[in-house]
Amino acid sequence: MLTTLFTKLEDYYPEMVEIRRYLHQHPELSFQEVNTANFIASYYEKLGVEVQRGVGGNGVVAKIQGNYPGKTIALRADFDALPIQDEKDVSYKSTVPGVMHACGHDGHTASLLVLAKVLHELKDELHGTYIMIHQHAEEYAPGGAASMIEAGCLEGVDVIFGTHLWASEPTGKIQYRTGPIMAAADRFVITVQGKGGHGAQPHKTKDSIVVGAQLVSNLQQIVSRRVSPVESAVVTVGSFVADNAFNVIADKAKLIGTVRTFNEDLRDFIADEIERIVKGTCIASDCSYSYEYIKGYPAVVNHKEETEYLVQLANDMEDIKVVEEAELQMGGEDFAYYLQHVKGTFFFTGAKPVGVEIAYPHHHPKFDIDEQALLVAAKTLLSAAINYK
Numbered sequence: 001m002l003t004t005l006f007t008k009l010e011d012y013y014p015e016m017v018e019i020r021r022y023l024h025q026h027p028e029l030s031f032q033e034v035n036t037a038n039f040i041a042s043y044y045e046k047l048g049v050e051v052q053r054g055v056g057g058n059g060v061v062a063k064i065q066g067n068y069p070g071k072t073i074a075l076r077a078d079f080d081a082l083p084i085q086d087e088k089d090v091s092y093k094s095t096v097p098g099v100m101h102a103c104g105h106d107g108h109t110a111s112l113l114v115l116a117k118v119l120h121e122l123k124d125e126l127h128g129t130y131i132m133i134h135q136h137a138e139e140y141a142p143g144g145a146a147s148m149i150e151a152g153c154l155e156g157v158d159v160i161f162g163t164h165l166w167a168s169e170p171t172g173k174i175q176y177r178t179g180p181i182m183a184a185a186d187r188f189v190i191t192v193q194g195k196g197g198h199g200a201q202p203h204k205t206k207d208s209i210v211v212g213a214q215l216v217s218n219l220q221q222i223v224s225r226r227v228s229p230v231e232s233a234v235v236t237v238g239s240f241v242a243d244n245a246f247n248v249i250a251d252k253a254k255l256i257g258t259v260r261t262f263n264e265d266l267r268d269f270i271a272d273e274i275e276r277i278v279k280g281t282c283i284a285s286d287c288s289y290s291y292e293y294i295k296g297y298p299a300v301v302n303h304k305e306e307t308e309y310l311v312q313l314a315n316d317m318e319d320i321k322v323v324e325e326a327e328l329q330m331g332g333e334d335f336a337y338y339l340q341h342v343k344g345t346f347f348f349t350g351a352k353p354v355g356v357e358i359a360y361p362h363h364h365p366k367f368d369i370d371e372q373a374l375l376v377a378a379k380t381l382l383s384a385a386i387n388y389k
Contacts, residue, residue, distance in 0.1 A: 001122075001125060001386070002382075002383060002386055002387070004122065005118055005119075005122060005382055005386065006379055006382070008118045008121065008122075009114065009115065009118055009375060009378050009379060009382065010375065012114045012117065012118065013114075013374075013375050015114055016110045016111060016113075016114045016371075016374050016375065016378070017110070017371050017374065019043075019109070019110040019113055019114070020092075020106050020107050020109075020110035020371060020374060021091075021092035021106075022039075022092075023036065023039070023079070023101065023106035023109055023110065024092045024093075024094060024100075024101050024106045025092050025093070025094060025095050026094075026095065026096065027081030027082075027094050027096055027099045027100055027101050027106070028080065028081055028096075028099070029080060029081060029082070029083060029099055029140075030080040030081075030136070030137035030138070030139045030140035030143075030144075031057065031058070031080075031136065031137050031140070031144075033058045033079060033080050033136045033137070034058065036058075036079050036080075036109075036136075037053065037054075037058040037059070037060050037079070037134070037136065038053075040060045040079065040109065040113065040134045041053045041060050043113055044060075044062045044116070044132075047116075047117060047120050048120070049062050049063070049064060049116065049120050050062065050063045050064075050065075051063075055148050055151045055152075055153055056136075056144060056146075056147030056148035056149070056150060056151035056153070057136055057137065057144055057147050057148070058136035058137070058144070059133070059134065059135055059136050059144055059147070059148040059151070059153065060134040061131060061132065061133055061134070061148070061153050062116060062131070062132040062134070063129065063130070063131055063132075064116060064119045064120050064123055064126075064129070064130040064132070065123065065129050065130075066123055066125075066126030066127050066128050066129065066130070067123060067124045067125065067126060067127075068126065068127040068128075069127065069128070070126075070127030070128025070129070070389075071127075071128045071129075071158040071159065071388055071389065072128060072129040072130075072131060072156050072157050072158050072159075073128060073129070073130055073131070073157070073158065073159055073160075073161070073384075073385045073388050074130075074131040074132075074133055074153075074154065074157045074159070074160040074161075074338075074342070074344075075112060075115070075130070075131070075132055075133065075160070075161055075162070075381050075385060076112075076133040076134075076135055076160060076161075076162040076335065076338065077105070077108035077109050077111065077112035077132075077133070077134055077135070077162070078105045078108055078109075078134075078135045078136070078138035078139075078144070079105050079106070079108070079109045079134055079135070079136060080105060080136055080137050080138055080139050080140075080144075081094075081099050081100055081101045081102070081103075081105065081106075081139075082099070082100060082101070082102045082103060082139055082363060083098055083099060084098070084099070084100050084102045084363065084364075084365055085097070085098050085100065085365055086099075086100035086102075086365065087365035087366050088365075088366050088367075088368055090368070100365070100367075102362065102363050102364060102365070102367040103139065103362045103363060103367070104164065104165035104167065104351065104362070104367075104369055105138065105139075107165045107351070107369055107371070107373070107374050107377070108163070108164070108165065108377070109134065110374055111374045111375075111377045111378040111381070112132055112134065112378070112381070114378060115132075115378045115381060115382050116130070116132045118382070119382075119385075126386070128388075129156075130385055131153070131157055133148065133153050133160075133338075135148055135334075138333065138334055138335075141185070141187070141294070141296040141297060141334075142296075143297060143334035143337075144334070145334040145335065145336075145337040145338060146334065146337050149337055149338065149341060154338065154341050154342055157342050158342065158343070158388075159306060159342060159343050159344050159388055160338045160339070160342050160343075160344035161306075161310070161344055161345060161346075161381055161384045161385065162335050162338070162344070162346045162347075162381075163346070163347050163348065163349045163377050163380065163381060164333070164346070164347075164348050164349070165348075165349050165351040165369050165373055165374075165377060166348035166349060166350055166351055167351050167352055167353070167359045167360070167361070167362060167367065167368070167369050168352065168359055168361065169348065169350035169351070169352055170322075170350045170352045171350050171351055171352065171354075171370045171372050171373045171376060172319065172320055172321040172322065172350060172376065173320070173321065173322040173323075173324065173349075173350035174310075174314045174320050174322070174323045174324075174347055174348070174349060174350070174376075174380060175324055175325070175326035175347060175348040175350070176302075176307055176310060176311055176314075176323070176324075176325060176326060176345065176347045176348075177302060177307070177325055177326045177328070177347075178302055178303075178304050178307045178308070179301055179302060179304070180262040180299045180300065180301050180302075180328065181300050181301075181302055181326060181328065181329060181346060182299065182300035182328075182329045182330075182331055182332060182333045182335075182336070182346070183232070183234075183260040183261060183262055183299055183328070183329065183330045183331065183332060184259075184260065184261050184262065184264075184267050184295075184296065184297060184298050184299045184332065184336075185258065185260060185296040185297050185331070185332025186258065186259040186260075186261075186267065186271070186293065186294060186295050186296050187256070187257070187258055187259075187293075187294045187296060188256070188257055188258075188259065188271075188274055188291070188292065188293045188294070189254070189255070189256050189290075189291070189292045189294070190212075190215065190254070190255040190256075190257075190274075190278055190289060190290070190291050191252065191253070191254050191255075191289060191290045191291075192208045192211045192212050192215070192252065192253045192254075192255075192282060192287050192288075192289050193208065193251065193252055193287060193288045193289060193290075194206035194207055194208035194211060194249075194250070194251050194252065194253075194285070194287045195251055195287075196208075196244075196248060196249055196250055196251030196252075197248075197249050197251075198247065198248065198249070199246070199247040199248055199249055200247070202249060205249040205251075206251075206285060206286055206287050207249050207250070207285075208242055208249075208250050208251060208252050208253035208287065209242045209249070209250050209253055210285070211253065211281060211282060211285045211287050212240055212242060212253035212255055214281050214285075215237075215255060215277070215278060215281050216237050216240065216255070218277050218281055219235050219237065219257075219274060219277060220235070221277075222235050222270055222273050222274065222277070223235055226269075226273055227266065227269075227270070231261075231262075231263060231266055232260075232261070232262055232328055232330075233259070233260065233261050233266060233270060234258070234259065234260040234261075234330055235257065235258075235259055235270065235274070236257050236258050236259075236260075237255050237256070237257040238256060238257050238258060239254070239255065239256040239257070240253065240254075240255050241253070241254045242254070259271070259274075259293075260330040260332070261299070262299045262328065263299075264298075264299075267295075271293045274291070274293065275291050275293075278291050296332060297332045297333060297334045297336050297337070298336045298337070298340070299336060300332075300333050300335055300336040300339065300346055301336065301339055301340075302339065302344070302345040302346060303339065303343045303344060303345060305343070306343050306344050306345040307345040307347075309345075309384070309388070310345050310347060310380075310384055311323055313380070313383045313384055313387060314380060314383075317379065317380065317383060319375070319376050319379055320376065320380070322350075326347075326348055331362075333346065347380075349373055349376055349377040349380065350373060350376075351369040351370050351373035352369075352370060353368050353369060353370050354370050354372075
């Protein structure tokens with residue numbers, strides 16, 4: 001049975017590539033994916049597959065019912081793009097200025113659509129129910145997963161599987177990890193309020209830029225001196241704005257950054273530590289401040305049995321040459337929410353472009369993938385879905 005399904009996937013591989021390239025040329029930002037959602041829903045409607053539009057926003061959920069009783073398995077793919085100008089010189093370059101698929105979501109969608117087509121064609125021979133979750137807005141918190149779950153996309157689901165095309169690793173490699181695999185991704189905003197004045201008279205001011213610079217330095221002590229060396233954490237200030245003329249001391253400075261952790265207690269500790277440091281630094285400089293900590297996605301924590309099950313399947317697949325444990329990734333993913341509700345696992349599928357030693361990283365203007373990885377991802381997800389008992 002699985003051999004027949006794989007053969008059909010291979011036969012439909014050109015369609016998979018065609019879909020991926022179409023989506024790559026017509027990207028849409030998070031929470032704005034109206035046309036992409038319509039494309040996905042229309043694809044299912046043409047196949048005659050039961051489909052729901054507008055699930056938790058722009059989400060789309062399709063359902064394929066096998067002829068025999070069995071488990072309900074969900075497979076998920078995201079479909080939003082990023083606010084990045086596509087700088088690749090390829091025929092399928094983005095046609096939307098300042099927007100591109102720089103993270104592989106176009107490939108995730110293409111793989112799942114064609115996988116679903118194959119399942120639908122052979123549904124009379126299948127056991128169980130298959131739920132295709134096409135999720136909007138993965139790239140920007142609060143994301144689409146939570147609202148889709150609230151809208152019922154996981155009702156009756158026994159297990160969920162998802163993958164991310166991983167351009168840093170070669171095609172034919174699967175990376176897995178039991179327990180935490182991707183970090184909680186949070187954001188903080190600090191505004192230092194000082195007293196502006198003439199650049200030649202600093203003694204009459206409260207220099208918010210000097211205080212902000214001290215904060216950038218002081219915040220580094222959280223990970224280096226307040227977090228155990230055996231724990232993993234990141235505190236990064238990514239934006240520092242105090243716009244003024246060259247001869248004016250700024251009265252206000254705004255710092256925006258991110259915190260990445262795997263441990264919930266550590267997550268809360270760092271949030272408190274940031275404010276403690278901000279408060280102390282501002283008191284010492286006689287400045288006031290405002291502080292906001294915005295929790296993003298929680299850590300992605302894979303379930304042990306489902307991860308071991310996936311590893312066993314992957315090791316038996318001809319298309320997969322290497323199956324290895326992944327390093328902890330500080331990137332965030334709202335697949336985490338699905339795993340808080342049902343059993344499952346999230347893994348990486350190698351997709352490094354052919355002929356390059358070091359691929360452009362995810363979220364880069366020249367990001368691209370080896371499209372052969374679409375087939376590997378589809379086969380791995382299909383195998384996980386079909387064999388789950």
